[in-house]
Structure formats: C-alpha cells, structure tokens
Amino acid sequence: MAQTEKRVFDSEEDLAVSLAKYIAHLSDQFAKNKGLFTVVLSGGSLIECLRKLVEPPYVDSIDWSIWHIFWLDESAVPKTHVDSNYKLAYDGFLSKVPIPLGNVYAIDDTLSAEGAAEEYEARLKHLVNSKVIDISAKSGFPKFDLNLLGMGPDAHVASLFPGHPLLKENKKWVTFIKDSPKPPPERITLTFPVINSSDYIALVVPGDAQADAVSIALGGGNPPTADETLPVQRVAPEGLLTWFLDKDAASKL
Numbered sequence: 001m002a003q004t005e006k007r008v009f010d011s012e013e014d015l016a017v018s019l020a021k022y023i024a025h026l027s028d029q030f031a032k033n034k035g036l037f038t039v040v041l042s043g044g045s046l047i048e049c050l051r052k053l054v055e056p057p058y059v060d061s062i063d064w065s066i067w068h069i070f071w072l073d074e075s076a077v078p079k080t081h082v083d084s085n086y087k088l089a090y091d092g093f094l095s096k097v098p099i100p101l102g103n104v105y106a107i108d109d110t111l112s113a114e115g116a117a118e119e120y121e122a123r124l125k126h127l128v129n130s131k132v133i134d135i136s137a138k139s140g141f142p143k144f145d146l147n148l149l150g151m152g153p154d155a156h157v158a159s160l161f162p163g164h165p166l167l168k169e170n171k172k173w174v175t176f177i178k179d180s181p182k183p184p185p186e187r188i189t190l191t192f193p194v195i196n197s198s199d200y201i202a203l204v205v206p207g208d209a210q211a212d213a214v215s216i217a218l219g220g221g222n223p224p225t226a227d228e229t230l231p232v233q234r235v236a237p238e239g240l241l242t243w244f245l246d247k248d249a250a251s252k253l
C-alpha cells in the first residue's frame with residue numbers, strides 16, 4: 001500500500017515554492033545515489049507549478065545534466081501545436097534549464113496515437129536496456145524516479161479517464177486513446193503499472209475545479225458510481241504519494 005502525504009498550502013504560489021524544494025531535494029538525492037534522475041511530466045497546470053525551479057536558488061543549484069525527461073501522456077499532434085505537452089513543457093520549463101537535449105524524450109509526432117505509443121514503448125525498452133530507466137523488482141515494469149501528475153476535475157490522471165478500459169491495462173507500458181473526453185481526442189499515455197512502479201509520485205492539484213475530485217480521493221467522498229474506482233484512486237506508487245494542494249483544491253475536505 002502506498003504511503004500518502006497531503007500538503008495543503010494557502011496559495012498556489014506557496015504550493016509552487018514547496019514543490020520546487022521537494023523536487024530539488026530528490027534531484028540532489030538521485031544525483032548522489034545514482035547520477036541519473038528520470039522525471040515524468042504531465043501537461044496542464046503542472047508546468048506552471050514548476051516555475052520556482054527555473055529561478056534561483058534551484059536553477060543554479062540543481063545538476064540538470066543528470067535529468068532525463070519523459071511524458072506521462074501526450075497529444076498526438078505536432079510538437080509545435082498548442083495542445084502539445086512537449087510545447088507546453090518546453091516553453092514553460094525545458095527552454096529555461098540546461099537539461100541536455102538528448103535527455104528529453106518526446107513522442108514521435110509524425111505518427112498516429114497508436115504508432116506513437118508503440119514507438120515510445122520501444123524507446124523506453126531501449127532505455128531500460130541501456131540502464132537509463134530502472135525496472136521495478138516488484139512489478140517488472142519501468143521504474144521512473146519521479147512522476148509529476150496533474151489531475152482533472154473528473155479525477156483523471158495522465159490520459160486515463162473514468163470508466164475507460166485503459167484503466168485496466170496491465171501489460172503495455174504505453175497505450176493510446178482516440179476518444180479522450182479531454183481534447184484533443186487522440187493521445188498516448190503511460191499505464192498504471194508503470195506510473196505505480198515509481199518510488200515518488202507528486203500529485204499537483206491547484207485550484208477549486210478539482211475540489212470535488214480531491215474530496216472523493218482524500219476525504220472519503222462518494223465516487224460518481226459506487227463500483228467505480230476513479231483513476232486518481234488507482235494511483236498507488238511503490239513508495240510515497242505526495243499531494244500538493246492549495247486551499248481551493250482542498251476546500252471540500
């Protein structure tokens with residue numbers, strides 16, 4: 001069972017300050033222990049919440065050369081498209097820190113969602129073989145050092161949506177969706193066996209739009225349908241799940 005820690009902040013600004021400290025501490029820990037730090041990014045408001053990492057002291061203190069960047073999910077659109085999570089991360093974060101370009105693993109944006117998922121999984125397997133990505137001894141799935149998750153108002157994480165068959169995918173590392181309720185419809189996404197193989201997952205949820213989903217996930221609130229386990233309720237890392245909430249997001253707890 002994952003250990004869960006809940007951090008509630010007066011403002012999104014305070015949340016961003018704490019998130020940067022949390023990530024910088026993990027980066028230093030992995031730099032010392034492994035000399036590698038594999039980090040998986042979501043899209044959405046997460047990238048804005050990373051803004052304190054690209055300011056002093058962290059922009060100068062973090063050893064960015066050991067970072068390897070992956071995506072939890074990505075729209076099947078060109079990297080220049082407004083819906084591209086790569087574009088969102090590049091504009092708001094990656095363009096401001098000296099992570100080696102070869103350590104940034106965007107999907108192949110020339111392929112369909114299905115093709116891009118297959119290609120990304122093949123690339124991850126190659127990176128496991130070359131010891132960039134660990135394998136969980138417990139699950140046998142790739143073990144990323146840090147997963148940075150957002151959560152939608154319907155309690156989706158990555159591109160894993162309530163009631164969707166993908167929630168039960170337990171073989172593939174990367175899969176695809178063509179009917180995403182959140183536009184655009186065609187996306188790739190890591191699966192829960194991969195997401196949950198991490199030792200560190202940060203669930204970064206600012207704002208009141210997600211207050212209902214937070215109250216269901218953390219406050220024992222009733223899910224929309226009794227037999228349905230919401231995507232966010234399936235987040236259970238091998239290590240520590242840390243919720244980063246502001247007061248608005250936690251307002252119904």
Ligand SMILES: O=C(O)[C@H](O)[C@@H](O)[C@H](O)[C@H](O)COP(=O)(O)O
Pocket residue numbers: 042043044045046072073074075085149150151152153156157158159182
């Ligand atoms: O590509 C995406 O849409 C994101 O990866 C998605 O999973 C996001 O994390 C949630 O939708 C929350 O988005 P907000 O943080 O903007 O509410």
